[in-house]
Amino acid sequence: MKKATPINKDIPEQAYDRIYKQAMQRQEAFLSVPGPRIHIGTATCGIAAGALETRSAFEEALAQRNIDAQIHTVGCFGHCYAEPVVIIDHPDSGFPPIFYPEVTSAKAKMLTTLFLQEGDPRFEHILGATVANEMIPSIMDFARFNQEKRVVMEKCGQIDPENIDEYIASDGYSALAKSLQRDSVEIIDLVKKSGLRGRGGAGFPTGLKWEFTQNEQDNETIVVCNADEGDPGAYMDRTILESNPHQILEGMVICGYATGARRGIIYVRAEYPLAVKLVTHAVEQARAYSILGQSVLNTDFAFDIEIFQGSGAFVCGEETALIRSMEGHRGAPRYRPPYPAQKGLHNLPTVINNVKTFACIAPIVNKGAQWFRTIGTKQSPGTAIFSVVGSVVHAGLVEIPMGVTLRTLIFDICGGIPDNKQFKAVQIGGPSGGCLPAEFLDTPIDFDSLTEAGAMMGSGGMVVMDEDSCMVDVARFFLDFTQKESCGKCTFCRIGTHQLLNILARLTRGEGREGDIDLLDDFSVDIKNGSLCGLGKTAPNPVLTSLRYFKDEYIAHINEKCCPGMACRTLTAFYIELDQCARGCDLCEACCPVEAVFTTSNRKKGIDQALCVKCGECQVACPPDYDAVRKVSPAALVPVIEHTG
Amino acid sequence: MAKFIVDNKTVEADESITLLRACLENDIYIPNLCWLKGMADAPVSCRLCFVEIEGEEQLTSSCKIKVRDDMVVKTDTPAVRRLQKTAFQLLMSAHEINCKVCPANKKCELQKIARFLKTGLKPKNMNSHLKEISADMPPNPSLDLHVNRCVLCGRCIYTCIQKQGQSQITFAKRGIDTIISFYGAPEVLSATCSECLACVSICPVSAITLT
Ligand SMILES: Cc1cc2nc3c(=O)[nH]c(=O)nc-3n(C[C@H](O)[C@H](O)[C@H](O)COP(=O)(O)O)c2cc1C
Numbered sequence: 001m002k003k004a005t006p007i008n009k010d011i012p013e014q015a016y017d018r019i020y021k022q023a024m025q026r027q028e029a030f031l032s033v034p035g036p037r038i039h040i041g042t043a044t045c046g047i048a049a050g051a052l053e054t055r056s057a058f059e060e061a062l063a064q065r066n067i068d069a070q071i072h073t074v075g076c077f078g079h080c081y082a083e084p085v086v087i088i089d090h091p092d093s094g095f096p097p098i099f100y101p102e103v104t105s106a107k108a109k110m111l112t113t114l115f116l117q118e119g120d121p122r123f124e125h126i127l128g129a130t131v132a133n134e135m136i137p138s139i140m141d142f143a144r145f146n147q148e149k150r151v152v153m154e155k156c157g158q159i160d161p162e163n164i165d166e167y168i169a170s171d172g173y174s175a176l177a178k179s180l181q182r183d184s185v186e187i188i189d190l191v192k193k194s195g196l197r198g199r200g201g202a203g204f205p206t207g208l209k210w211e212f213t214q215n216e217q218d219n220e221t222i223v224v225c226n227a228d229e230g231d232p233g234a235y236m237d238r239t240i241l242e243s244n245p246h247q248i249l250e251g252m253v254i255c256g257y258a259t260g261a262r263r264g265i266i267y268v269r270a271e272y273p274l275a276v277k278l279v280t281h282a283v284e285q286a287r288a289y290s291i292l293g294q295s296v297l298n299t300d301f302a303f304d305i306e307i308f309q310g311s312g313a314f315v316c317g318e319e320t321a322l323i324r325s326m327e328g329h330r331g332a333p334r335y336r337p338p339y340p341a342q343k344g345l346h347n348l349p350t351v352i353n354n355v356k357t358f359a360c361i362a363p364i365v366n367k368g369a370q371w372f373r374t375i376g377t378k379q380s381p382g383t384a385i386f387s388v389v390g391s392v393v394h395a396g397l398v399e400i401p402m403g404v405t406l407r408t409l410i411f412d413i414c415g416g417i418p419d420n421k422q423f424k425a426v427q428i429g430g431p432s433g434g435c436l437p438a439e440f441l442d443t444p445i446d447f448d449s450l451t452e453a454g455a456m457m458g459s460g461g462m463v464v465m466d467e468d469s470c471m472v473d474v475a476r477f478f479l480d481f482t483q484k485e486s487c488g489k490c491t492f493c494r495i496g497t498h499q500l501l502n503i504l505a506r507l508t509r510g511e512g513r514e515g516d517i518d519l520l521d522d523f524s525v526d527i528k529n530g531s532l533c534g535l536g537k538t539a540p541n542p543v544l545t546s547l548r549y550f551k552d553e554y555i556a557h558i559n560e561k562c563c564p565g566m567a568c569r570t571l572t573a574f575y576i577e578l579d580q581c582a583r584g585c586d587l588c589e590a591c592c593p594v595e596a597v598f599t600t601s602n603r604k605k606g607i608d609q610a611l612c613v614k615c616g617e618c619q620v621a622c623p624p625d626y627d628a629v630r631k632v633s634p635a636a637l638v639p640v641i642e643h644t645g
Numbered sequence: 646m647a648k649f650i651v652d653n654k655t656v657e658a659d660e661s662i663t664l665l666r667a668c669l670e671n672d673i674y675i676p677n678l679c680w681l682k683g684m685a686d687a688p689v690s691c692r693l694c695f696v697e698i699e700g701e702e703q704l705t706s707s708c709k710i711k712v713r714d715d716m717v718v719k720t721d722t723p724a725v726r727r728l729q730k731t732a733f734q735l736l737m738s739a740h741e742i743n744c745k746v747c748p749a750n751k752k753c754e755l756q757k758i759a760r761f762l763k764t765g766l767k768p769k770n771m772n773s774h775l776k777e778i779s780a781d782m783p784p785n786p787s788l789d790l791h792v793n794r795c796v797l798c799g800r801c802i803y804t805c806i807q808k809q810g811q812s813q814i815t816f817a818k819r820g821i822d823t824i825i826s827f828y829g830a831p832e833v834l835s836a837t838c839s840e841c842l843a844c845v846s847i848c849p850v851s852a853i854t855l856t
Contacts, residue, residue, distance in 0.1 A: 313819075330816060335689040335709050488797070488816070488823030491692045495735040495774070498821040502772050519770055526731040529704065530692050 009181040015297040016177035019289050023168035036069040036090040036116050040103075041083065041157055043076035043242040044274050045235070049083035050104060057105035061112035069116060075243020077157030078397035079144070080389075085157070086111075087130060093119045096129040099139050143412045144394050149375060149401045151383045152359040156243035161278050164285040167246040173291055175365035179254045180299050187258040188214060191361070193369035195381040200226055200317075200354030201432070201458045202534075203380070203447035209351060212341040213259045216349035221261035223252050224345065224352045226322060227268040227275070230314030231430030232481055234461035236385045236397050237355040241268065241275040244359075245282035249305060251358030253296060254365060256303040259351055264305040267322055269312040280307050314431075314485035315535050317459075319352045321487065332487040333533035354459065356385060376402030380446035384460065388414050391421065391466040400445070407441040410464055421466035424565070425550070429458025431478045431485075432538030434545030435471060454545040456538065470565035471550040472557050475542045476504040482539040493536030496527040500543060508568040510634075512558030520554075521547060561634040569614045573635035576605045576618075580628035588618035588629065598643055606641035649716040658712045663687070665694050665707040668720065675720050676729055676758045678736075678798040678849060680708040688799050692732045693758070697722045704728060726762065733758055734768035739821070740850075741775055741793035742766050747851055754849030755796070774821060782817075785827040787839040788853055792824045795852035801825065801844035808843045825852075 038058055042051045055071060062069050077085050082101030088111065089097035098121055100111065107125065114120045121136070128139035139145045150156075159166040167173070179187050192207030213221050225248060229237040240248065252264045268276055283305050286292045294302045308326055315321050316331040323345050325331035344350020360382060364372050373381045380402040386409070389395050393415030400409060406426060410416065417423050425435040434455035436443065443449050447457050465474065483497040500523050503516055524540030524547075531537045547554060556562040563571040576588070576597075581604040588605055589597040596611035597618060605628075607618070619629040632638060647660045651673055658667035666682060668675050678691035687708040695704040699717035704725060707718075719725070737755065744750045744766075759766050775793045782790070797816070802825070805812040813834055817826040827834055838844075844853050 330819075332816075334686075335706065484820055486820040488819045488821070489688070490690045491732045491735050494797070494821060494823060495739050496731075498774060499735065499738065499771050515770075523731075526728060530695075530728045530732060532689055532692065 011299050012177045012180035012297040015290065015299075016174065019168055019291075020174070023165035026165045027169040030070070033070060034068075034092075036067075036088060036092070037072055038069055039072045039074050039087040039089070041076050041085040042073045043239055044272075045076055045080055045239070046083050046085065047274070049102075051084040053105045054084045054086065054103050054108045057108035058112060061109045062116070065112060065117055067112065067116050073160055073162075074158060075156050075161045076239045076397070078153060078239065078399070079394070080396035081394045082127065082396075088115060088121075090116060090119075090121075093121065095121050095135060096131050096133040098129055098136065099127045100125055101127045144398075144415065147404070147408065147413045148399050149383050150399050151363050151372075151375065152240065152247075152356050152385060153243070153397065153399045154363070155247065156240060159244060161243055161245055162281055164246060164282065164289060167244065168289075171366065172246050172362075173250055175362035176250050176253055176291065177297060179257055179365055180297055180301060184214070184258045184260065187254065187365070190369050191258070191364065194364045194372040195369075195379075196357065196360055196364065196372065197380060197382075197447060198354055199356035199360070199385075199459070201429070201456065203457060206353060206357055209341055209353070210255060210259050212339070213261075213349045213351045216342060219349050220263070221256075221259045222345050222348050222350045223256045223259065223261045223264040224322070224326075224340075224350055225252055225264070225266040225355060225358055226317060226319065226352050227266055227272075227355045228310055228312075228314075228317035228322060229269065229272075229355075229459065230312070230317045230485070231432075231459055231461045233389050233463055234387050234430055234459050236387050236460055238272050238275050239397055240355055240359055241272070241279050245279045246286070247359045247362055248279075248355055249282060249286055249291070251353075251361035252305060253291065253303050254361050255351055255353070255358065257296075257301055259349075261351070262302050262304070264303060265308050265326065265345075266305060267308045267310055267316075267326065270309040271312045276307060276309060283307065313487070314481075315487045315533075318533050318535060320533070322352065323350065330487070332489045333535070335532065356460075377444065377446050379448055384445055384457065386445075386460045386462045388462045388464065390427075390462075390464040391417050391423075391469075392464045393418050402446045403444045405442050405444055406436070409445065409462075410441070414464075417464070417466050419466075421468065423464070424467050424469055425465045425471060425474075425546075427455075427463040427465065427474065427478075427542070428461070429456035429541075430461040431482045432456055432534065432541055433458045433461070434541045435465075435474060435549065436545065437549045439549075454541070454548060456541065468565055468567065470508070470563050470567035471546040471553045472504060472507050472563070473565070473567050475546045476501065476508055478542040479504055479539065482535060486535065486539075490530075490532035490536060492527045492530035493532070493539065496523060496530070497536065497539050499523060500527065500540065504543070507554065507557045508563075509570045510557070510561040510568070512554075512561075514558070516558055517547065517551070517554055561636070563633045566631055566633050568633075571635060572614060572631055572633040573609060573638045574607055574612060574614060574616065574618060574629055574631050575638045575641065576607060577628045577630055578604050578641070580626050581605055582623075582626050582628070585623070585626065587621040587623065591617045591621040593617065600641065600643075606643065608643065609635075609638060647712045647714045647716075649712055649714060649718065651718040652720055656712075660712060662712060663708055664696065664705075664710050664712050664716075664718065667712045668696075668707065668718075673720060674761060675707055676733070676761060677708060678754060678758075678796055679800065681800055681803060681847070684803060691736075691796070691798055693729055695725050695728050696720050697725055730762055730764050733762060733764065734771060736796050737766060738768045738771040739774050739776075739793075740796065741791075747794065748854060749794075749849075749851035753851070776822065776824065782824075783827050783829070783834075784831055785813075785838055785856075786831055786835040787856060788827070788834075788845065789856050790825065790827070791852045791854065794850050795825055796850055797823060797825065798849060799825075800847045800849065801853060804843045804847045805841075808841055809837060813837060814844060
C-alpha cells in the first residue's frame with residue numbers, strides 16, 4: 001500500500017497559518033471600508049438573467065450620485081427564480097443586509113437612489129433580510145431557505161469565486177492543512193467512515209474507491225474530477241465550479257494526498273466557458289499560494305491540477321469514455337472491469353469523482369465523519385443537490401439532507417405547481433432516470449429508494465411536470481436525447497435506442513399500433529440488459545417507468561389517438577366555441593400566423609383545420625371574458641364549422 | 646490448463662485465453678462479430694457472444710473473460726438466445742439485405758448467425774434504417790466502402806493497425822449515423838491499400854471491396 005511519508009506537523013500548519021492571517025487581514029480591510037456593500041450574483045444563471053447589466057446600472061448610478069459603495073461579485077445562491085439576485089448591506093441605514101430578487105437595471109437605479117441615498121429599502125421589492133432582526137422578515141422564515149441544508153453549497157453566493165482569500169478567510173484549505181498532518185490511510189478511513197457515496201449518479205462509496213486506487217501498488221495515480229455534466233436540465237456542477245471552485249480543488253488535493261497521486265485533472269465541458277475561466281483562475285491562485293505545486297503547503301507532497309476541456313458529449317461523462325477522450329480518442333466507453341481505479345488514464349490507476357463528491361471532502365475532514373452521518377439517511381449520508389426545474393414556483397438549485405421526501409422538496413421547499421395546476425409526475429435523474437407519479441411523492445430522496453421506485457438519483461436533474469404534459473412525449477424527448485448522444489459503439493444502444501424512438505415518435509403522431517406497448521417493453525428490457533455502458537443500460541428507464549405508471553396514456557395514444565396531456569400536436573386540435581365567440585372581435589384572426597382563422601357568415605370565427613399549425617396563439621389572444629378557443633384531443637372531436645364567410 | 650464445463654461438456658483450455666476462443670476451438674459455436682483471435686482487448690461492441698455462467702446474475706460477454714477452473718457455462722439458455730436474437734435483428738435493421746448481389750453471399754457471417762439462431766434475415770417489428778451515402782468521405786482509390794453492408798464490428802480497423810502499424814480506417818460520426826471511413830490522403834491510401842487488402846479479407850460482410 002502506498003503511504004505518504006509522515007510529515008512534520010508544524011510545516012503545513014505554519015504554512016497555512018501564514019496564508020490564513022494574510023487572508024483575514026485582507027478580509028478585514030474590505031469589511032472596514034465604511035459605506036454600503038452590494039453583493040451581485042454573477043454566475044452563468046445570473047448573467048443570463050441580466051446580472052451584468054444590473055452591475056453596470058449600479059456602477060453608473062453610484063457614480064452619478066457620488067455614492068461610495070463597494071460592489072462585490074459573488075457566485076450563485078441557487079435561487080434561479082429570483083435572478084438577478086442582489087444583497088445590499090447598508091449598515092448606515094439601520095437595516096440588516098437585504099436580499100432583493102429580480103433586480104433589473106431599472107430596479108438597481110431605483111434602489112441606489114431610494115435605499116442607498118435616502119435610506120428607504122422599498123419593502124415591496126424585498127424577499128427578506130439575510131439575518132434575523134426586528135424590522136424585516138428573514139429569508140430564513142421561508143421554507144425555500146430554512147429547509148435546505150448546505151454542505152456542498154455552503155459558501156456559494158457568499159464569496160467571490162475569483163478571490164482565494166475569501167475562501168481561505170472562511171476556513172478554506174484548513175481541511176487540507178489538517179489532512180497533511182495525518183497518515184493517508186487515516187484519511188481514507190475517515191472518508192469510508194463518513195459513508196460518502198459518489199454524487200455522479202451511481203452512488204459508489206467514495207472511500208472504497210480511493211482505497212482501491214491506493215492498493216494499486218507502485219504506480220503513479222491520477223485524480224480526475226468529472227465536471228462533464230451532460231444531463232439536459234442539470235447545472236449544479238457548473239454552479240459550484242462558478243461559485244466556489246476552491247472547495248473542489250481542496251477535495252482533489254486531499255484525494256491526491258490520500259491516494260498517492262501527483263496529478264489532478266478537471267474534465268469540464270467547453271460549453272461552460274465561465275466555469276472554465278473561473279476554475280483556471282482558481283488553479284493559478286492556488287499555485288501562487290503553494291496549495292498546488294511542487295511543495296503543497298511547504299511539505300514534500302507535490303500535486304498539481306490541469307484543466308481538460310471536453311467537447312460536450314453526454315457519453316464522455318461516463319468514466320471510461322471520459323478517459324478515452326482525454327487520451328485523444330473517440331469518446332467511446334469500454335468494457336469494465338478493469339475499473340479506472342485499477343486501469344485508468346494511460347493505464348494508470350485513476351480516481352474519478354464527481355464535482356460534488358470532491359466538494360464534500362473538506363467539510364468531512366473539518367467536521368468529522370460522525371457529523372456527516374448526522375445529515376441524511378443511514379445508507380445515504382449527507383446532502384443531495386437537485387436542479388429543480390419545470391412546473392414549480394421556486395425553481396433552482398436546492399441542497400437538502402438525503403431522506404427528505406419528494407413532496408417536501410417539490411411542494412414545501414419549491415412552492416408547488418404554479419397556476420393552480422395539478423401535479424402529474426416528476427422526472428428524476430435525467431435521461432437515465434424515470435418518471436414517478438403522485439403515488440410516489442412520499443418516497444424519500446436517497447440513492448436506494450429512488451432506484452427502487454424505478455427512477456435514479458442520477459446527477460440530480462429534476463423536472464416537475466403538471467397536468468399539461470404528456471408522458472409518452474416526455475419519454476420520446478429523453479429517448480431522442482440518448483439516441484443522439486449514443487456514441488454508436490455497441491449494437492443495442494446505437495440501433496436499439498433508435499428503434500425505440502421510432503415507436504415512441506409514431507405514438508405521438510397518432511400512428512400507434514396494437515402490440516406497440518409490448519414491443520416497447522421488450523426492446524427496453526433488451527437494451528437495458530444488452531448495452532455495453534451505463535448510457536444504453538439506463539436509456540430505456542424513461543420508457544419503462546412511464547409504461548409502468550402511465551400505461552393508460554400509452555393506451556389512449558394507441559387506441560383512441562388521444563393525448564390526455566394535450567401535448568402531442570397531431571393528436572390535438574383547436575376550435576372556436578361559437579356560443580362564446582364575440583361577434584366582430586378579430587383578436588384571434590389578427591394573431592394567427594398562418595391565416596387559419598376565418599370569419600363565419602354571422603361574423604364569428606372558425607378555424608380551418610387544414611391550415612392550423614396548432615400554435616395556440618388564438619387561445620392566448622382570446623380575451624378571458626369570452627374564453628372561446630377550445631383545445632381537444634383526439635383531433636376528431638372538433639365540430640365542423642361551415643366556412644361561409 | 647483450466648478444466649470447466651460448457652453445455653454439459655468438459656472443456657480444457659489454457660487459462661490465458663478467453664472463454665469465447667476456448668468454446669470456438671472446441672466446436673461450440675457462439676455468435677460473434679467484433680472479436681478476433683489475438684486481440685488483447687476485445688471491443689465488446691457487437692453484443693452477440695453472451696453466455697450464462699453459473700453463479701452470476703447477469704449474462705456475460707464471453708469475449709471478455711478468461712477461462713477458469715470449474716466454471717459452469719451455458720451458451721443456449723432462453724435469456725442468451727433472446728438477447729442474441731435482438732442484437733442480430735437490430736444489426737439487420739441497419740443492413741442492406743440484398744444477398745444476391747453481395748460478394749459475401751453464402752460465406753456471410755450474418756447468414757451463418759441467422760441460420761444458427763434460426764431467425765430470418767429480415768427483422769420483424771423494426772424499421773429498416775439505411776444510411777445516406779455522404780459525399781464528404783475521404784475516397785480510397787483502391788477500395789470501396791459499403792456503409793449499409795457494414796455492421797461496425799471494427800475488425801478492419803484492428804487488422805489495419807496490425808498490418809500497417811497505424812489504421813487507415815476509423816469510425817466516424819456517432820449514434821445511429823456511425824460509419825467506418827478511410828483516413829488520410831488518397832495517395833497514401835492508394836499506395837498502402839492496393840498492396841495490403843487485409844481489411845477486404847477480414848470483413849465478415851463484404852463491406853469493403855476492391856474498386
Ligand atoms: C452516460 C453517462 C454519463 C455520465 N455523466 C456523468 C457526469 O456528467 N458527471 C459525473 O460526475 N458522472 C457521470 N457519470 C458517472 C461516471 O461514469 C462515474 O460513475 C462518476 O463520475 C464517478 O464519480 P462519483 O463516484 O463521485 O459519483 C455518467 C455515467 C454515464 C453512464
